[in-house]
Amino acid sequence: MTKPIPQQLRHFLQTDPDDVACDEAIRLLHVYAELVASDPGEAATRYPGVAAHLAACGPCGEDFDGLLAAITASEHDDS
Amino acid sequence: MDSESAHWIAALQDSGIGHDDAVGRLHEMLLRIARSELNRRRGSHGLAGPELDDLAYQAAADAVVSITAKLEDFRGESRFTTWAYKFAILEVSSKLGRHYWTRHPTTSLDAEDWERLPDRFGLRPEEYAGQRDLVCAIRDAVDGSLTVKQRAIFVALVVRGIPLDTLVAQTGSTRNAIYKMMFDARRKLRAALVAGGYLEEDG
Numbered sequence: 001m002t003k004p005i006p007q008q009l010r011h012f013l014q015t016d017p018d019d020v021a022c023d024e025a026i027r028l029l030h031v032y033a034e035l036v037a038s039d040p041g042e043a044a045t046r047y048p049g050v051a052a053h054l055a056a057c058g059p060c061g062e063d064f065d066g067l068l069a070a071i072t073a074s075e076h077d078d079s
Numbered sequence: 080m081d082s083e084s085a086h087w088i089a090a091l092q093d094s095g096i097g098h099d100d101a102v103g104r105l106h107e108m109l110l111r112i113a114r115s116e117l118n119r120r121r122g123s124h125g126l127a128g129p130e131l132d133d134l135a136y137q138a139a140a141d142a143v144v145s146i147t148a149k150l151e152d153f154r155g156e157s158r159f160t161t162w163a164y165k166f167a168i169l170e171v172s173s174k175l176g177r178h179y180w181t182r183h184p185t186t187s188l189d190a191e192d193w194e195r196l197p198d199r200f201g202l203r204p205e206e207y208a209g210q211r212d213l214v215c216a217i218r219d220a221v222d223g224s225l226t227v228k229q230r231a232i233f234v235a236l237v238v239r240g241i242p243l244d245t246l247v248a249q250t251g252s253t254r255n256a257i258y259k260m261m262f263d264a265r266r267k268l269r270a271a272l273v274a275g276g277y278l279e280e281d282g
Binding site for chain 1: 112115116119120156157158160161162164165168169171172199200201202210213217237242243244253254255258259262265266268269272277278
């Protein structure tokens with residue numbers, strides 16, 4: 001019986017074989033962010049490797065959050 | 080491509096006064112995005128006032144240079160503005176990575192402080208006593224399973240807590256290269272902990 005592993009360590013040790021890594025995620029970030037803004041489920045279905053990467057990579061995840069915030073704010077400004 | 084995006088591309092490719100006007104509007108737009116992004120991340124960088132504004136100006140200016148050099152890469156898969164925002168946000172990340180050394184001038188890339196490891200993985204002191212074997216096993220796996228380069232990246236990112244973009248700026252490597260090296264290291268560490276009975280195969 002193994003002792004429970006802290007959640008942060010468990011997350012750190014989990015690697016997703018679908019993870020596309022930083023270059024591909026950043027290449028698609030603008031396309032993915034617009035899709036998430038309109039249909040999050042479709043974004044994860046169409047780009048599972050990008051979704052996997054953004055969940056695992058802190059810096060790319062931060063960039064995605066920033067881009068999503070920017071386009072959401074712009075849409076509010078336009079409306 | 081939507082009409083607004085096509086208008087941006089045409090204006091930026093214009094050889095006359097329309098070009099200068101478009102570059103000015105692009106810079107103004109990206110300066111707003113860079114400022115917003117720096118404010119959104121204010122909890123992690125401690126910048127404010129003129130220093131924050133200066134970094135926002137640098138990010139916006141460098142993003143404009145990158146965009147005008149890469150206009151032919153824009154395929155209309157998103158709005159032009161979303162594509163352009165991405166450049167500004169990436170510039171903010173890059174510049175904050177460099178700025179880390181200004182805020183942490185005494186931090187060394189080489190120093191190792193393994194006492195921090197339990198905290199890095201969310202182990203509270205009262206839990207650490209019961210998980211001492213696990214922490215030792217991680218350190219043994221780092222020393223025994225990782226390559227010299229993987230170990231150095233692990234120590235910098237995890238033990239020292241140095242941001243990935245700061246390592247990029249410091250080493251001249253890329254975010255992708257460091258991430259992939261760490262990805263392989265994580266797999267090796269997991270395999271070592273499974274082999275040692277600290278983690279179940281599917282856990």
